[in-house]
Amino acid sequence: MAHKTDHDVVWITGASSGIGFALVKQYLDAGWRVIASARKPGELSALFASHSLLSFLPFDVTDSDQVETVRQALLLSTEHLDCAILNAGTCEYLEMTTSPIDWEMMDRVMSVNFFGLVNSVALCLPLLKKSSCGHLVGVSSQAVQAAFPQAEAYGASKAAARYFLSSLRMDLKPFKIDVTCLLPGFVDTPLTQKNTFSMPFLMSADDAAKRMFSALQSRPFEFAFPKRLSTMLWVARHFPKWWLGKVAPR
Template identity: 45%
Template sequence: MPCCLITGASSGIGRQLALDYARAGWQVLAVARSTDALEALAAQHNGIRPVVADLTRAQDVAALCQGIAESDQPLDLAVLNAGTCIYVDAGDLQLSDFEQTFAINFFAIVRLSAALLPLLQQSKQGRLALVSSLAHYFPFTRAEAYGASKAAVSYFADSLRVDWADKGVAVTLIEPGFVDTPLTQKNDFAMPFLLSVEDASQRMLTGLSKGKPRIRFPKRLVWSLNLLRLLPYPLRIRVAGGMKP
């Protein structure tokens, strides 16, 4: 039975992805900070094993990886999906907003990637999947912290793929658009081409099963953002300014 680890599994995409992988016959290590949410998830399928951990804490990451190493089950796939979004007030920039966002969205990914490398190398098909966002393709209002953290994840994934090519571990970058999750339900603006978590999870699962190095969706949003990026820079900035509430 193949084994995968999924972070941010207490809600949203991570929760749905854990269910879908378990239903597909995988042993799933579902990682999150909420004990109650993980226990409720594990009750949905006996292939899901809840693992409570705060990935911003080095000791939690070490304990998580030690537990995997001591098990008899090789780790075939790790999907690092945990993340947060803090919209900032550009007129009163608070460094703490950026520190909190990067701690979860980027630094936790770097720490866990490093810790998981030897575990993924033990599998004949080890793959690391890092979840970024299409948000960094365009300068959305109030998204300075979130967009910057996701841009960092995307660059990290692309660079890591090159450097891990000779280590026997594949790297996949996942860049979703808007997905209907508890995080996006807090948004007070229109979200074009909004997808359900079920749709997003299936797109990710399908792309990973095919070994794709990069998974971006939905295509309509990808094409729209690519067209915006083709605009002359001053015009692009004016378009972005017109999106402000």
């Protein structure tokens, strides 16, 4: 039987570390009931004892065979979702100097960042429709604003996610479900800690989550941050030859 609660209910994927984990803490502090998903609990394990409104639902977003099982588990957990924040993501870089080039990496990244998002939408949409004010949130990236070296897979997958969400915004309007696409810049997470290049305007995961939580209150179509990076990438888009000379490998 679905869990009844007077609290707003949010489902957050990719919740075991980084931005997802920071968002879990934000929503718990705000009094929401949080259903957190990831392949494993990770950092969430430290929160269960002190947060009765937190529950964990294992989900590998790349595994289509899990969708129906997780959907049934969600239905047993709650009668509706007020918000779903689809944050699960990964990053790998295309290395042109290796031989052979690992083109299969494109599939790996796309399976998480795009098809994982599609799987998650298919899973949560029926429960969002049961809310009086459903809010679907997907996490893209500021990387879609301009080209970066070695980011063919990551950037393309996040651009696909952005367009998918933009189209969903239109098709879900009759159901009174708002759709927001978040475009964060560089955030200090286990993924970005592997990067060996400069990351301008790097912020903590907690800072990113605070900005996201605050922005989502007004349900914008998109929210890109930080603004300084947005400005830099605006210049990159409008002066692509300058940007190529600035960032392309030499």
